[in-house]
Amino acid sequence: xxxxxxxxxxxxxxxxxxxxxxxxxxxxxxxxxxxxxxxxxxxxxxxxxxxxxxxxxxxxxxxxxxxxxxxxxxxxxxxxxxxxxxxxxxxxxxxxxxxxxxxxxxxxxxxxxxxxxxxxxxxxxxxxxxxxxxxxxxxxxxxxxxxxxxxxxxxxxxxxxxxxxxxxxxxxxxxxxxxxxxxxxxxxxxxxxxxxxxxxxxxxxxxxxxxxxxxxxxxxxxxxxxxxxxxxxxxxxxxxxxxxxxxxxxxxxxxxxxxxxxxxxxxxxxxxx
Amino acid sequence: xxxxxxxxxxxxxxxxxxxxxxxxxxxxxxxxxxxxxxxxxxxxxxxxxxxxxxxxxxxxxxxxxxxxxxxxxxxxxxxxxxxxxxxxxxxxxxxxxxxxxxxxxxxxxxxxxxxxxxxxxxxxxxxxxxxxxxxxxxxxxxxxxxxxxxxxxxxxxxxxxxxxxxxxxxxxxxxxxxxxxxxxxxxxxxxxxxxxxxxxxxxxxxxxxxxxxxxxxxxxxxxxxxxxxxxxxxxxxxxxxxxxxxxxxxxxxxxxxxxxxxxxxxxxxxxxxxxxxxxxxxxxxxxxxxxxxxxxxxxxxxxxxxxxxxxxxxxxxxxxxxxxxxxxxxxxxxxxxxxxxxxxxxxxxxxxxxxxxxxxxxxxxxxxxxxxxxxxxxxxxxxxxxxxxxxxxxxxxxxxxxxxxxxxxxxxxxxxxxxxxxxxxxxxxxxxxxxxxxxxxxxxxxxxxxxxxxxxxxxxxxxxxxxxxxxxxxxxxxxxxxxxxxxx
Numbered sequence: 001x002x003x004x005x006x007x008x009x010x011x012x013x014x015x016x017x018x019x020x021x022x023x024x025x026x027x028x029x030x031x032x033x034x035x036x037x038x039x040x041x042x043x044x045x046x047x048x049x050x051x052x053x054x055x056x057x058x059x060x061x062x063x064x065x066x067x068x069x070x071x072x073x074x075x076x077x078x079x080x081x082x083x084x085x086x087x088x089x090x091x092x093x094x095x096x097x098x099x100x101x102x103x104x105x106x107x108x109x110x111x112x113x114x115x116x117x118x119x120x121x122x123x124x125x126x127x128x129x130x131x132x133x134x135x136x137x138x139x140x141x142x143x144x145x146x147x148x149x150x151x152x153x154x155x156x157x158x159x160x161x162x163x164x165x166x167x168x169x170x171x172x173x174x175x176x177x178x179x180x181x182x183x184x185x186x187x188x189x190x191x192x193x194x195x196x197x198x199x200x201x202x203x204x205x206x207x208x209x210x211x212x213x214x215x216x217x218x219x220x221x222x223x224x225x226x227x228x229x230x231x232x233x234x235x236x237x238x239x240x241x242x243x244x245x246x247x248x249x250x251x252x253x254x255x256x257x258x259x260x261x262x263x264x265x266x267x268x269x270x271x272x273x
Numbered sequence: 274x275x276x277x278x279x280x281x282x283x284x285x286x287x288x289x290x291x292x293x294x295x296x297x298x299x300x301x302x303x304x305x306x307x308x309x310x311x312x313x314x315x316x317x318x319x320x321x322x323x324x325x326x327x328x329x330x331x332x333x334x335x336x337x338x339x340x341x342x343x344x345x346x347x348x349x350x351x352x353x354x355x356x357x358x359x360x361x362x363x364x365x366x367x368x369x370x371x372x373x374x375x376x377x378x379x380x381x382x383x384x385x386x387x388x389x390x391x392x393x394x395x396x397x398x399x400x401x402x403x404x405x406x407x408x409x410x411x412x413x414x415x416x417x418x419x420x421x422x423x424x425x426x427x428x429x430x431x432x433x434x435x436x437x438x439x440x441x442x443x444x445x446x447x448x449x450x451x452x453x454x455x456x457x458x459x460x461x462x463x464x465x466x467x468x469x470x471x472x473x474x475x476x477x478x479x480x481x482x483x484x485x486x487x488x489x490x491x492x493x494x495x496x497x498x499x500x501x502x503x504x505x506x507x508x509x510x511x512x513x514x515x516x517x518x519x520x521x522x523x524x525x526x527x528x529x530x531x532x533x534x535x536x537x538x539x540x541x542x543x544x545x546x547x548x549x550x551x552x553x554x555x556x557x558x559x560x561x562x563x564x565x566x567x568x569x570x571x572x573x574x575x576x577x578x579x580x581x582x583x584x585x586x587x588x589x590x591x592x593x594x595x596x597x598x599x600x601x602x603x604x605x606x607x608x609x610x611x612x613x614x615x616x617x618x619x620x621x622x623x624x625x626x627x628x629x630x631x632x633x634x635x636x637x638x639x640x641x642x643x644x645x646x647x648x649x650x651x652x653x654x655x656x657x658x659x660x661x662x663x664x665x666x667x668x669x670x671x672x673x674x675x676x677x678x679x680x681x682x683x684x685x686x687x688x689x690x691x692x693x694x695x696x697x698x699x700x701x702x703x704x705x706x707x708x709x710x711x712x713x714x715x716x717x718x719x720x721x722x723x724x725x726x727x728x729x730x731x732x733x734x735x736x737x738x739x740x741x742x743x744x745x746x747x748x749x750x751x752x753x754x755x756x757x758x759x760x761x
Contacts, residue, residue: 061641091643099641105634108627109749116631117642122624139623143751151753163753186642 012074014039014222015060015190020069022055022246029055031246032068037190037239042216042223044233046257047243048266053226054100056243057192060224061097062087075189092120096188098179100195100226106168110159110178113167114150115143117185122146153181156211173204177211184215190222191215197229205229209236234258242266277335281327288323289316318374322384329391338395345392352385420746422701433704437607441600451599453715455606455671459664460711462610464691464703465617466660471689472698473617473626474653475633477534480521480541481688484514484658486548486680488665493561493675494554503567503670507663514662515655517544522654526647529636541685548677560676566598567605567670574598602671609667613660614700620656622750629653687711694735696742705743 013036022030030052037043045053058064060071062085071082073093080093105113115122125142154160157177162170167178176196183191193212197205213236215221227233233240233254240257242250244266250257257263297316301308329341352373359369359378373381422429440446440454463485470478491510495501521540525533548555555561566574569585576593578584585601586593620626628649631639640646669675691710695702714728735743 063637087640088643088645091641097641099638103635103638105631105638107634107747108630109752111751111753112627112630112749115751116627116639116644119624119628119631120643123628126623126625147751147753154753160753164749182642 013037014041014074015224016070016072016074017056017060018070018072020056020059020071021067022052022059022064023067029246030059030066030243033243033246033248035241035248035251037222037224039189039222040216040220041238042212042225042236044225044227044237044240045243046227046230046233046240047249050245051243052246053243054194055246057097057194057224057226059083060090060192061095062090073190091186091188094187094189095192096183096186096190097192098176098183098194098196100198102172102175102179104167104175104178104182107166109164110154110167110170111147111150111163113178113182114153114185115146117182118146118149149185149187150181153184156214157181158207173200176200176204176208180211180215184219184221188221190224192224194226195228196225197227197232205232208232212236277328277331280331281324284327285320285324289320292316292319312376315375322374326387326391329395333391333395333398336398338398342392342395342399345388345395349385349389349392352381352388356381356385418744422744422746426701429701433701434611441603446600448596448599451596451603453712455599455603456715457707457712458603458606458610459668459671460688460691460707461704462606462613462664462667463661463688464695464707465610465613465700466657466664467688467692468698468700468703469617469620469629469660470653470657471692473621473633474629474650474657476525476650476653477530477537478654478657479534479538479682479685479689480544481537481657481661482680482682482684483521483541483544484517484661485665485668485684486544486677487517487658488514488662489669489675489680490548490555490561490665491662492666493564493669496565496670497561497563503565503666507666510666511659511662514665515659517662518654518656518658519651521658522651526650538682538685541680541682545677545680548680555677558676558678560674560678561669562674564669564673564675566673567602569601574601602667606664606667606671609663613663616660617700625649625652627750690732694732694742696739696745698747699742699744702742702744 015037017036018034020030020033021028033052033056035043045056047053055064059066059069060082062082066083069083073080073082073095075094080090082090082093082095085093105116108116122139122142126139151160151163154163157180159170159174159178159181162174167175170178176199180191180193180196183193196212197208200208209232212223212225216223225233225237237254240250240252240254241248242257242260242263244262249262249266250260252260293316296319297312299310299312301310325344329345332338333341355369355373356378359373360367375381375384437458441451446454463481467478467481470476470481488510491513492503492506495506495509496503521537525536528536549557551557568574572583572585572588574585574597576584578587584593585591585597591597621630628639628644631642631644632646632649636646639649668679672679687710691703691706694710695704695706709731710728739745
């Protein structure tokens with residue numbers, strides 16, 4: 001992996017966020033934030049509570065429509081303007097996400113959660129239901145393939161034994177991993193993780209770090225990470241963006257961020273106050 | 274002890290306040306007009322039973338079940354003897370009848386059932402010590418039962434199917450029973466259809482009867498105005514209903530839960546009111562009559578067919594029997610219901626079906642996985658409505674006459690009750706609930722007004738005892754281990 005310093009200037013980042021502004025009535029949640037995420041990089045977004053991190057995610061994944069700004073995703077030479085697209089089209093374009101408060105399909109089995117994630121692929125194979133209803137071979141083949149992909153990610157997240165259990169019955173840490181596995185089953189170009197280490201014990205956090213590094217290195221997926229656990233952030237990030245009160249206050253490698261006076265001020269308060 | 278007496282007294286006071294007028298006053302038909310009759314004896318009997326029933330319950334709760342077991346047991350036996358001796362009708366006076374606490378025979382039977390159950394419970398407590406958390410215990414028992422029903426469905430389903438197919442040839446099947454069976458199977462089909470919308474997609478639809486009505490009117494109008502046959506109209510009626518479903522779907526896409534329920538309820542009423550007022554087309558409150566009956570591949574079920582048409586009985590060389598047509602109708606609806614069932618079971622394992630369930634679980638997460646919530650919901654509404662439309666056409670051809678009166682809100686409520694009581698998403702549960710809610714009240718018509726009382730009581734009990742429905746159990750649609758077929 002390249003070190004992140006030069007990546008902001010690289011000509012074709014995976015994701016370009018330009019002048020993103022989000023207002024809710026009079027409240028400015030994000031104020032003119034610009035940054036870029038390189039392909040196959042882990043980009044962390046950090047900041048104190050209420051800094052607007054999750055709002056950035058919600059704009060990226062189509063849950064909010066940004067007031068101002070342009071969000072460009074580049075994949076296979078194509079440019080997708082995310083700010084104009086609906087949520088499910090954004091997911092189809094290659095942005096997958098997990099949620100701060102885990103959102104699994106808790107009454108469906110673990111395997112089903114991963115199969116649902118491959119909906120669009122399977123929908124085509126089932127001839128938009130018609131061919132599947134009459135039991136065409138092509139659909140059962142596609143389903144078997146989908147199960148293989150699901151199995152691959154279950155192995156990576158160490159959930160194979162629980163495949164047929166209800167997702168709601170998994171332990172907390174397992175649910176977090178399953179959410180990542182589900183997002184990866186959509187075969188994304190950009191994986192957005194909203195506090196994946198929240199509530200994990202140190203051993204689980206370490207496993208999570210390994211999983212994220214594995215995803216970055218072998219699957220050519222850019223990762224956008226919101227995280228409060230600074231040890232995780234500093235350990236695995238290639239590039240860090242710091243937000244405070246909706247504004248970007250710093251942008252750089254972990255070493256640069258560690259020394260940045262603005263960041264220290266935001267986190268620890270100003271000296272002498 | 275004083276507190277117990279006080280609580281029992283309060284309970285009977287509450288009973289008095291709530292029920293005194295309902296029980297104590299009766300408007301009777303006497304020669305020369307109506308007359309109010311006072312039934313003091315019943316009020317006093319109710320007060321006494323509530324007081325002592327409550328006292329017994331309190332004592333049981335405090336671990337002193339002895340008195341309840343003894344007194345309850347003795348009174349139960351006395352009641353039973355009296356009930357056996359007493360004649361059911363109160364046409365002529367009888368000493369045993371007079372000795373019963375309540376004037377209505379059925380009420381005494383209910384009292385006996387409750388009392389006997391309480392005494393048995395008290396005996397059980399005496400033998401095993403207090404039962405802890407009774408509701409949870411029964412819950413888990415029912416869970417185990419429903420899980421094993423699912424597990425053995427491979428054996429239960431063929432048995433039920435054979436019973437359903439052979440039913441018209443059993444000695445039970447007289448004209449009335451086959452009619453009831455047709456009604457039950459119609460509701461089973463409606464339940465299975467609504468199950469797609471409510472059970473799978475999780476969209477609470479209180480106006481399902483609207484699609485039933487659209488299907489019925491589509492067939493009735495096509496048949497009477499254009500002279501088309503049942504089988505030709507059936508797909509068209511289904512399409513019309515599906516279209517109505519999609520039209521309903523559009524405005525309610527963003528609504529969830531209560532709001533969705535209110536709008537669908539309104540939609541159901543709108544359809545009924547349109548049918549009532551669009552006189553030129555639907556003939557308004559007068560309804561449509563003379564709807565043609567379905568034929569068996571062109572062979573009508575009539576004693577003396579029109580010139581040049583051969584009837585069913587002469588073609589097969591049988592003597593004419595009016596019940597043949599009813600049995601034929603029974604098989605028509607049975608086949609239609611089974612098609613609905615198979616369709617649902619299959620579509621559950623297809624991407625659409627899984628997307629419906631995912632939407633039910635979490636719409637936001639589904640969207641983040643690339644599922645289009647709009648299209649997915651619309652297909653659920655459309656397909657669910659289509660089966661409602663099929664059932665509606667059958668209703669029209671069976672009745673031969675339809676009017677907006679057949680499509681009131683209560684029908685939607687009953688269909689929804691079947692789905693909810695059966696256990697959302699459970700196919701066998703719907704059958705069970707339809708038999709309970711439609712079949713039994715029809716069979717026990719003699720009980721008159723107590724029928725609806727029992728219906729309500731059953732609903733309340735099931736909601737307390739099994740809030741997720743009688744047979745709520747969801748099997749995964751695909752398994753990594755074991756057989757990949759996924760059982761129903």
